[in-house]
Structures are given as structure tokens and as C-alpha cells.
Amino acid sequence: MAxxxxxxxxxxxxxxxxxxxxxxxxxxxxxxxxxxxxxxxxFSSTFDNYRVSIDGVASSAGTNMMIALGTSLTGSGYYGSxxxxxxxxxxxxxxxxxxASNLYLGALGVLSENFYKVEITNPFVSDRTGFATTSYGSSxxxxxxxxxxxxxxxxxxTIGGQSGTMTGGTIRVYGYNNG
Amino acid sequence: MAEWTRxxxxxxxxxxxxxxxxxxxxxxxxxxxxxAWIDGQVGQPKPEPDVLGA
Numbered sequence: 001m002a003x004x005x006x007x008x009x010x011x012x013x014x015x016x017x018x019x020x021x022x023x024x025x026x027x028x029x030x031x032x033x034x035x036x037x038x039x040x041x042x043f044s045s046t047f048d049n050y051r052v053s054i055d056g057v058a059s060s061a062g063t064n065m066m067i068a069l070g071t072s073l074t075g076s077g078y079y080g081s082x083x084x085x086x087x088x089x090x091x092x093x094x095x096x097x098x099x100a101s102n103l104y105l106g107a108l109g110v111l112s113e114n115f116y117k118v119e120i121t122n123p124f125v126s127d128r129t130g131f132a133t134t135s136y137g138s139s140x141x142x143x144x145x146x147x148x149x150x151x152x153x154x155x156x157x158t159i160g161g162q163s164g165t166m167t168g169g170t171i172r173v174y175g176y177n178n179g
Numbered sequence: 180m181a182e183w184t185r186x187x188x189x190x191x192x193x194x195x196x197x198x199x200x201x202x203x204x205x206x207x208x209x210x211x212x213x214x215a216w217i218d219g220q221v222g223q224p225k226p227e228p229d230v231l232g233a
Contacts, residue, residue, distance in 0.1 A: 028202060028203075029203075030200070031198060031200045031205040032198070032205070033196065033197060033198050034197075034198045034199060034200040034205060035197050035198065035199055035208070035216055036199055036200065037200040037201075038199075038200065038201040038202070039202065040201065040202055060191075060192075061191075071201070162220070162223060163183065163188075163220040163223055164191075164192075165192070165197055165198070
């Protein structure tokens with residue numbers, strides 16, 4: 001049955017599946033004093049594209065939030081750029097990664113005001129994985145884009161600060177309906 | 180820009196005080212994991228006031 005539906009339509013599972021846009025996969029609460037958080041079973045053959053929302057996390061040190069596919073932050077083959085701007089000061093900067101072990105998500109400050117919206121393309125598909133992130137933390141807005149150049153398939157991802165530990169906050173994973 | 184030293188990091192994060200999390204499971208790092216984690220931060224720049232960590 002074609003979308004949009006009308007009053008009285010009898011919807012099948014196929015109808016509901018094709019009309020789902022962004023589908024919740026899982027939610028993970030971040031613990032106390034953790035250096036990293038691994039979210040397993042985040043990616044599967046059900047979706048090619050994902051949105052990961054991270055909010056409310058605080059750090060023990062002003063640093064940057066990083067991400068890697070798999071179960072640790074020590075991957076390889078990450079390429080990308082991170083641009084940031086601090087509304088409260090003159091800081092405007094860029095950080096570049098070439099064949100790095102992980103990728104920038106954004107600034108990670110001591111207050112629980114840090115949030116990140118991460119678009120991830122093809123983490124499960126055996127192809128390059130793309131990342132596009134907008135973020136805010138520690139008075140700095142950020143934009144980070146990059147790729148993992150391997151063609152491996154991943155079901156998990158890991159986040160963590162470049163230094164210090166994290167406490168609190170929520171990670172939500174959503175999948176985009178392939179259509 | 181000032182950089183983290185091992186002594187500073189060990190004072191901030193003594194062995195046994197840093198956890199790792201996989202889904203809902205939170206556990207303390209082993210001493211080997213903790214030592215590698217500390218070493219990975221040595222030489223990294225400390226945050227600048229009003230830039231990161233405000």
C-alpha cells in the first residue's frame with residue numbers, strides 16, 4: 001500500500017516496514033569513570049546507514065571525543081578532518097588525521113553539556129565506512145568528517161576521550177531504513 | 180602548549196580507578212591496560228583554558 005495512508009487502510013508488516021524512516025536500534029547509558037564505552041550489536045545487515053546520538057556525557061579532563069569501529073579505540077586506517085570554533089574566544093582550529101587509530105567526534109569538556117550527532121555510512125557493509133559529525137562541547141562547536149579505509153564489516157563501535165575518563169550521558173543508535 | 184607527563188597522569192588516575200565499559204558491563208582496567216592507557220596519553224597537549232574543558 002502506498003504512502004500516505006488513509007483512514008480505514010489495513011496495514012501489513014510490509015507497509016509498516018517501508019514507511020519506517022529512522023529506527024531505534026539500541027540505547028546505552030555511559031557509566032562512571034570509564035575511559036571508553038563499547039556498544040556491541042549496533043550495526044547489522046538490516047541497515048546500511050546509521051545515526052548515533054551521544055549527549056550528556058562529562059569528562060574528567062578537557063579533551064576530544066574519539067570514535068573507532070570495533071571493540072577498542074585502537075583501530076587503524078582513519079582519515080579525516082576536525083574543524084572547531086569556540087564562541088567564547090579566538091580559538092578556531094583544525095585537526096587532521098592520516099591513517100590514525102580513531103577519528104575525532106568533537107570537543108569533550110568537563111561539563112555534561114557535550115553532545116554529538118554522528119552519521120555513519122556502511123559500517124556493516126564490507127566497504128569503506130564514512131563518518132559525518134556535528135558536535136558541541138566545552139564552548140566549542142565542531143564539524144568532523146572522515147572515513148575508515150578498511151573494507152571490514154563491523155557490528156560494534158567504541159567511543160572515548162583522548163585523555164581522562166567519562167561519566168554519564170546516553171548513546172542512542174538508530175538505523176535508516178534502506179527502503 | 181603544555182603536555183601531559185606520566186607522573187601527572189598517574190597522580191590523576193591511579194591504578195584501579197579507571198574503568199572500561201562494554202554495553203552495561205563496567206569493570207576496572209587491569210594494571211596492564213591501565214599502564215598502556217596512561218602511556219597513550221603521555222605527551223598529549225593539555226587543554227587550553229577557554230578552548231577545551233571550559
